[in-house]
Every structure is written in C-alpha cells, then in structure tokens.
Amino acid sequence: MPxxxxxEEALGLMRRxxxxxxxxxxxxxxxxxxxxxxxxxxxxxxxxTREVAVCxxxxxxxxxxxxxxGGHDLDYAVRDxxxxxxxxxxxxxxxxxxxxxxxxxRIALQSYEGSRCAVFASVAARHLERPALVxxxxxxxxxxxxxxxxxxxxxxxxxxxxxxxxxxxxxxxxSAGDARALDLGLRAKSSEELVEAFLTEMKALAEGWGxxxxxxxxxxxxxxxxxxxxx
Numbered sequence: 001m002p003x004x005x006x007x008e009e010a011l012g013l014m015r016r017x018x019x020x021x022x023x024x025x026x027x028x029x030x031x032x033x034x035x036x037x038x039x040x041x042x043x044x045x046x047x048x049t050r051e052v053a054v055c056x057x058x059x060x061x062x063x064x065x066x067x068x069x070g071g072h073d074l075d076y077a078v079r080d081x082x083x084x085x086x087x088x089x090x091x092x093x094x095x096x097x098x099x100x101x102x103x104x105x106r107i108a109l110q111s112y113e114g115s116r117c118a119v120f121a122s123v124a125a126r127h128l129e130r131p132a133l134v135x136x137x138x139x140x141x142x143x144x145x146x147x148x149x150x151x152x153x154x155x156x157x158x159x160x161x162x163x164x165x166x167x168x169x170x171x172x173x174x175s176a177g178d179a180r181a182l183d184l185g186l187r188a189k190s191s192e193e194l195v196e197a198f199l200t201e202m203k204a205l206a207e208g209w210g211x212x213x214x215x216x217x218x219x220x221x222x223x224x225x226x227x228x229x230x231x
Contacts (some may be wrong), residue, residue, distance in 0.1 A: 006117060010184045011070050013177065014117050017186075018066045021228050023078040025059040026168060027085055028052075034087045035094045036124040051098070057218060061123045067176050068119050073172060086161065096155075097162040099134040099142070100202070104166035106132070140215055146209035160214045170194040173222050192224065199227045 003203040006014065032052050039045045076171045109124040146155045171178050171191035178191045203213050216228045 006069075007010075007069075008039075009180070010117070010186060013184065013186060014069050014180055014200075015066060015071045016105050016177075018062050018069065018071070018120065019074065019077045019182075020169075021191045022059055022062045022066070022074050023081045024101070025055045025062065026078060026100070028055040030060075030085070031087055031094070034223070036093075038088075038091045038094060054130060054133075054170055058123075058127050061126065065123050069117075086165075092155070093158045095134060095138055095142050097141065098156055098161045100166040101169065102133040103201065104169040104198050107194050108169050108171075109188040111187040111194060113188070115187055122205050130175060146211065152210055154166050155209070156211050159206065160218060163214065164218070165193060167198070167219060167221050170198060170221070179217065191221075195206075195221060196227060197224050199223060201229065 010231055029052055029085070032048050032055070036045060036048050039048055063074045066077075071077065089098050106128060109128055112121050112124040113128075115124075116119040143152050171181075171194065173190065173192035181187050182190055199213065207211055213228050216223060216225070219228065
C-alpha cells in the first residue's frame with residue numbers, strides 16, 4: 001500500500017527518486033562484475049564481490065520502499081536506463097569511479113535524513129551506516145598513480161568522465177522537480193547545495209592529486225561559477 005502520509009505528487013516524486021537510486025545500484029553491480037577480472041589478487045576479488053553484495057542489498061531495500069510508495073515493478077522501471085553507460089577500463093578507473101559515485105550518492109542520501117518520506121529516510125540512513133567503498137589505502141594507491149606525470153593526462157580524462165557521471169546523482173539545480181522536493185519536505189537541501197558540497201570535496205581531492213575540476217561547459221549540470229574554472 002502507498003505511504004499514507006504523502007499525497008500523490010509527493011509519492012510520484014519519491015518513486016522517481018527510488019528509481020534513480022536503484023538504477024545506480026544496478027550500474028554498480030554491472031561495473032563491478034565487468035571489472036572483476038582486473039583484480040589479480042584474491043583479496044581484490046573478494047573486495048569486489050563484497051561490494052556487489054552491498055549494491056544488491058541496497059537494491060532490495062529500495063525495491064521494498066518502492067512497493068510501499070505505490071510502485072509495482074522496479075526492475076522494469078530501471079531496466080532500459082542501463083544502456084550506453086561506460087565501463088571502467090583499468091583498476092585505477094574502477095577505483096576512481098567507485099570513489100566519486102559513492103561519495104556523490106552519500107551526499108545525496110544525507111539530504112533525506114528527516115524527510116517526510118519516512119520509508120526512504122530509513123533506507124537512506126541504513127545505507128549511510130555502511131562503510132565507504134574506497135578506503136584510505138586504496139585512495140593512497142590512486143594518489144601514487146597520479147604522482148607519475150606520465151599518468152596525469154589519463155588520470156585527468158578519467159576524473160572528468162566520472163565526475164560528470166557522479167554529478168547526475170545530485171539532481172539538476174534549478175529544476176521544477178528539485179524545487180518541489182524541497183517544498184514538499186521530501187529532502188532538506190537543494191540540488192545546488194548538494195552539487196556545491198560534492199564539488200568542494202572533489203576540488204580538494206583533485207588538487208591533492210595534481211588534477212583540476214573541468215570547466216563548466218564539460219559538466220552535465222549547472223554549477224556555481226565559483227566552483228569551476230572559466231570555460
């Protein structure tokens with residue numbers, strides 16, 4: 001049965017939010033499965049398979065929430081969105097995409113703490129309790145990769161690609177859906193605030209690795225001018 005504290009408009013918005021999060025879990029599973037062969041050591045393979053389980057567990061929680069919000073078939077709703085998504089081509093790219101997409105997702109989910117949609121607030125809180133996908137040791141290895149000047153052009157290209165993909169998890173600043181989600185009390189922060197928080201973190205990360213945030217014309221959403229270089 002649909003959640004009885006929300007009107008039809010709010011329920012529709014929340015179902016779309018659940019669909020977007022579910023799509024990202026399927027994407028994560030597909031990427032991790034694709035990249036399992038890149039892990040040449042047993043512990044690396046175990047790490048990837050553990051992360052597959054995390055994505056699938058989160059998807060299962062989202063599926064339950066979707067049904068409670070009046071949805072019917074979450075698999076059908078997200079299936080066609082999986083087309084034309086790039087897959088990581090190296091262990092460095094896998095680590096970078098996991099780091100950026102996981103951080104963007106966490107920033108987005110934090111904005112649903114205290115949401116009027118109690119069922120999704122609960123799902124978000126449970127996921128936020130799980131450890132981050134990329135731990136300090138792996139971040140250090142990625143930084144070492146970037147410390148070699150010969151790797152910087154490839155690292156920058158990879159960073160640009162996954163920064164753009166990750167930003168899409170934060171919504172579209174200034175959109176009607178963004179405004180209504182705030183007006184209806186479904187989340188506490190606007191997409192612009194989420195984008196700013198994410199890019200502030202990513203700018204610090206990039207600078208530490210000798211990389212830069214790409215210019216605004218290379219990003220898929222509008223961002224505050226102070227956070228990106230001029231085109």
